[in-house]
Amino acid sequence: MTGTITRRSARFRGDAVIDFTDDDLPAPAAGEVRLRVDVCALCGSDKRLLASGSPVVPGHEIAGTVVATGEGAQLPTGTRCIVYIPVFCGGCDQCRRGRTNRCLQLRELIGWQRDGGFADVVDVPERCALPVPDDIPQDVAVLGLDTVGTAAHGLRLALRTQDEQPRRLLVVGCGPLGLGVVAVARALGIESVDAFDPHPGRLALAGRLGAGTRVDLDPENQYDVTVEVSGAAPARDAAQRVVVPGGAVLALGESNEPYTMPATPRWRRTDCFTVRSFYFPLAEVEGNWDLLRRCGPDLRDVLAHPLTLPELARAFDRFVAGDLLKPYIVSGASA
Ligand SMILES: [Zn+2]
Numbered sequence: 635m636t637g638t639i640t641r642r643s644a645r646f647r648g649d650a651v652i653d654f655t656d657d658d659l660p661a662p663a664a665g666e667v668r669l670r671v672d673v674c675a676l677c678g679s680d681k682r683l684l685a686s687g688s689p690v691v692p693g694h695e696i697a698g699t700v701v702a703t704g705e706g707a708q709l710p711t712g713t714r715c716i717v718y719i720p721v722f723c724g725g726c727d728q729c730r731r732g733r734t735n736r737c738l739q740l741r742e743l744i745g746w747q748r749d750g751g752f753a754d755v756v757d758v759p760e761r762c763a764l765p766v767p768d769d770i771p772q773d774v775a776v777l778g779l780d781t782v783g784t785a786a787h788g789l790r791l792a793l794r795t796q797d798e799q800p801r802r803l804l805v806v807g808c809g810p811l812g813l814g815v816v817a818v819a820r821a822l823g824i825e826s827v828d829a830f831d832p833h834p835g836r837l838a839l840a841g842r843l844g845a846g847t848r849v850d851l852d853p854e855n856q857y858d859v860t861v862e863v864s865g866a867a868p869a870r871d872a873a874q875r876v877v878v879p880g881g882a883v884l885a886l887g888e889s890n891e892p893y894t895m896p897a898t899p900r901w902r903r904t905d906c907f908t909v910r911s912f913y914f915p916l917a918e919v920e921g922n923w924d925l926l927r928r929c930g931p932d933l934r935d936v937l938a939h940p941l942t943l944p945e946l947a948r949a950f951d952r953f954v955a956g957d958l959l960k961p962y963i964v965s966g967a968s969a
């Protein structure tokens with residue numbers, strides 16, 4: 635037995651063109667596991683690859699099941715996993731302390747520099763395959779990555795800047811990550827969580843997850859922690875304006891614009907933390923399963939829209955149009 639299989643995968647050709655290829659995949663490399671992709675969720679950041687094209691198979695929010703292993707890999711066939719995308723070295727000073735998202739030798743992200751999950755199977759280093767507890771279904775587990783994992787890590791960093799548990803927290807921008815921040819902030823026991831989004835439908839979803847909904851953010855000095863999740867300049871301005879002195883602005887939003895600090899008297903005369911975070915360390919995964927048990931099913935119900943791999947182009951059209959919040963590409967078996 636050679637272990638070679640035919641893999642069907644999506645290819646992004648640039649200018650929003652997606653096509654599919656069937657190619658031979660040899661047996662998994664030493665130290666790697668082969669997963670059948672059960673769910674690969676679309677992420678806002680995939681839109682960049684859709685426009686630019688990608689030399690590798692995109693897709694980086696993956697839940698899958700082990701179907702084969704390379705030499706030395708131990709995970710039993712049938713193990714359900716989520717995929718940790720930073721291919722960390724495991725040996726540097728940061729990795730040794732469990733801070734794998736800060737790996738000093740980070741070379742690749744799965745779905746960005748090596749093949750990801752818009753395919754029927756994906757091979758990943760075994761250390762990036764995180765087994766899912768039996769009581770958490772795949773469509774909830776996948777939210778443990780960019781949605782809950784990233785939100786929880788950013789919030790944990792921001793909370794560390796504060797002398798006491800913040801009483802009031804604001805989330806600016808209610809896309810999937812912003813809604814994840816709402817859900818996690820509530821699961822972490824923050825008393826009052828508000829949300830703002832210019833899109834009434836998205837704001838209403840934040841309300842469904844238990845946030846107070848705000849339609850204007852004019853007055854200064856309102857929140858202990860503000861979380862900016864849109865990347866838009868007006869949202870960043872608002873997050874800086876409404877934070878109280880001594881508070882923290884958590885900057886999770888991505889955009890191509892530089893994130894600036896205002897040159898105003900108010901900003902010159904205030905104490906403020908600005909916190910930026912990337913993904914989450916393996917050391918936090920255990921705690922994230924607990925958060926997912928509490929808030930994952932509600933988040934999935936608010937966010938997820940299952941579609942199949944042949945529908946990927948349509949999924950992106952509807953995602954880009956804002957019609958679907960978080961399309962899930964699910965395998966035929968679990969559809
Ligand atoms: Zn993502």
Ligand SMILES: [Zn+2]
Nearest residue numbers: 723726729737
């Ligand atoms: Zn490392």
